[in-house]
Amino acid sequence: MNILVIGSKGFIGSHCFTYLLSQGHRVTGCDVVNIREENYIPLNSAHYDFNELFSVHQFDYCINAAGSAHVNYSFEFPEKDFELNVFLVINLLGAIKNSSPHCYFINFSSAAVYGNPNLLPISEDTLTKPLSPYGYHKLLSEELLLEYHKFFILISCSLRVFSAYGEELKKQLFWDLYKKSCNQNSIQLFGTGDESRDFIYIHDLINAVEIVIKKAKFEGETYNVANGEEILIKDAVDFFFEELGWKGTVVFSGEEKKGDPINWKADVSRIKTLGYNQQYTFKEGIRNYCKWLKELK
Numbered sequence: 001m002n003i004l005v006i007g008s009k010g011f012i013g014s015h016c017f018t019y020l021l022s023q024g025h026r027v028t029g030c031d032v033v034n035i036r037e038e039n040y041i042p043l044n045s046a047h048y049d050f051n052e053l054f055s056v057h058q059f060d061y062c063i064n065a066a067g068s069a070h071v072n073y074s075f076e077f078p079e080k081d082f083e084l085n086v087f088l089v090i091n092l093l094g095a096i097k098n099s100s101p102h103c104y105f106i107n108f109s110s111a112a113v114y115g116n117p118n119l120l121p122i123s124e125d126t127l128t129k130p131l132s133p134y135g136y137h138k139l140l141s142e143e144l145l146l147e148y149h150k151f152f153i154l155i156s157c158s159l160r161v162f163s164a165y166g167e168e169l170k171k172q173l174f175w176d177l178y179k180k181s182c183n184q185n186s187i188q189l190f191g192t193g194d195e196s197r198d199f200i201y202i203h204d205l206i207n208a209v210e211i212v213i214k215k216a217k218f219e220g221e222t223y224n225v226a227n228g229e230e231i232l233i234k235d236a237v238d239f240f241f242e243e244l245g246w247k248g249t250v251v252f253s254g255e256e257k258k259g260d261p262i263n264w265k266a267d268v269s270r271i272k273t274l275g276y277n278q279q280y281t282f283k284e285g286i287r288n289y290c291k292w293l294k295e296l297k
Contacts (some may be wrong), residue, residue, distance in 0.1 A: 001213075002026045004059040006092065007066030008040070009033045011169045012108060012161070016063055019206045030056070031066070048088045050095035054103070061104045061213060064092060067141075068172070071112065071259040074134035085137035086144070093148045093156075102217055103154035105145070106209070111198075111226070113139040113160060116261050122232065123267035124160070125224045129274040132259035142222060149220035155196065157216050159209070162226035162266050166202030166285060167292040173233075174240055174286075178293050181241070190257035193234030198226040198266045201285030208276050215274040226266035227278045239283060243290040 003020055006030030007013035007023045021027045021039075023186070027131035031052070032045040041053065043066075067085040068074065089107060096103050112135035113128045117197040164172055180187045201209075208225045216223070237250055268276070280288075 013065030
């Protein structure tokens, strides 16, 4: 298959690119990083025009792993977040509609669309109540996929990724903990520690992507990408530092962080019906991530 990965220099995109290439597919990366290398097309961030790209090349699949994934950033720069998470998507859909209507489109969305659900586990039919501009913008991108499927028969689906982690990730909870542990003996975190997340290791996430490519309906539908396991933040932090070998103290301030949900646990029955099964436990994934982090020093 001929596959285009938008955002191929980012965390999820780079893993998609590397894995799909290893499986014998013809893979082209595309990102705003202006470099010259094989199988890579630089993207002009000034206008995100994909018309020429899709008129010159014919792709079987387009995976959009681009955009902003920072809740805090979306509060500070909501217009830019909209550009990266909504405007970019509609430009992609327009280019596919005009030049490559048979291209399957996979869009990375986020569990941030759910906000704080009333009940766990969270199914794809749970009422969406985003807590941040980022969450709203991801929800808008999903609506665009539904619109373009309904009116223009574009074949697409959205992946609502929960708390992804793993090698190459240099942001969010575990990376922040690692950076603080390099020069602090005591670390203060938001919340109480009783908040929870549904973590998914990057290699499990890529396995889910491969299964979606092979088995999804591509009718504008959404899929939760997680493991259906609720893990308390305080337990995740304790195990992370145990594997990292850091002996300091962690204090939870009790203060809520704007835009952050309280408890998450996904209903993953929909993606499991496609054939997804977790291959790495949380502890196995954290061990691998900590091994990579130690090699950075």
